[in-house]
Amino acid sequence: MTTPLEPPAIAERELCGLVNGLAQQIADHVRERAITLGLTAAQATALREMTGPMTMRELAERMSCEPSNATFIVDKLEKQGLIERRAHPTDRRAKQLVLTLEGNVLRERLLELLVQDSPLAGLTAQQQRALQDLLEQAIIRP
Amino acid sequence: MTTPLEPPAIAERELCGLVNGLAQQIADHVRERAITLGLTAAQATALREMTGPMTMRELAERMSCEPSNATFIVDKLEKQGLIERRAHPTDRRAKQLVLTLEGNVLRERLLELLVQDSPLAGLTAQQQRALQDLLEQAIIRP
């Protein structure tokens, strides 16, 4: 059943495992840091993606989840006073999400925490650049 | 509030975003392929990590989750006849997890599917090797 004659497939399996491993470490890292701020991982992701005012749909797309799920997450952030649903200036159907002052402060703290002790800290700046180039090429843009 | 004087931190934020992006693509890929085999993503992960007989705790560690969660996942796999809980040969407290014949077959099919059309297919063999080197160095081994 073993196929020692196909080194490329085996290597790619390993590579997938490595990427998965790194992804998991990053996910764990995000979760740990988020918890210290009283956030869950999903809430932290939402906060991270809130680079500016946007609609629910935009946020959902950035988080690659369904709008109904974004509703759920934004509910939590709203209860904590981190985000606001405002009337969209041009489309009355849509909500415009805006971070509160508190939300912005927490977002900055989160981003700082995420960089500190990141799983990528073991690489030199040059290596990080090389990794970035490879990842940019690997990631399929739809 | 913005700090334009710290380019390295900004770059690392981007890099984190890239790794997260790749991780999400891989996760989506895993989920899609798993579904075609009648598995959920978590079940597929468990199957992938079952490189040989191991205890519940070992599997939980490989999946980086709590043992109780492993119980939950293994229950599902056991109901599908893919895995067996056997008595551990030396420790009567522990269970020894073993894939059934069917489980092994499905695992091989899964691993093949995961390699096909992987998000990493856009890289040449040489680039994949370079990526592997970087990831191996980046990943912290605890």
Add this chain to the structure above:
DNA sequence: ATTTCAAGCTTGACTAGTTCAAGCTTGATC
């Protein structure tokens, strides 16, 4: 204008996944 259809969001029901605390059996230590 009016109708029709699509877009944006929410709600409710449901499922999977996850953690935690509690409890049981067994192994190891003193």
Add this chain to the structure above:
DNA sequence: GATCAAGCTTGAACTAGTCAAGCTTGAAAT
């Protein structure tokens, strides 16, 4: 032997996520 720790399971609780249904609104066609 008694005690404590390890391995696993159970049950309760919660997060996250999907899907279908429904409401409001915008856009497009008639």
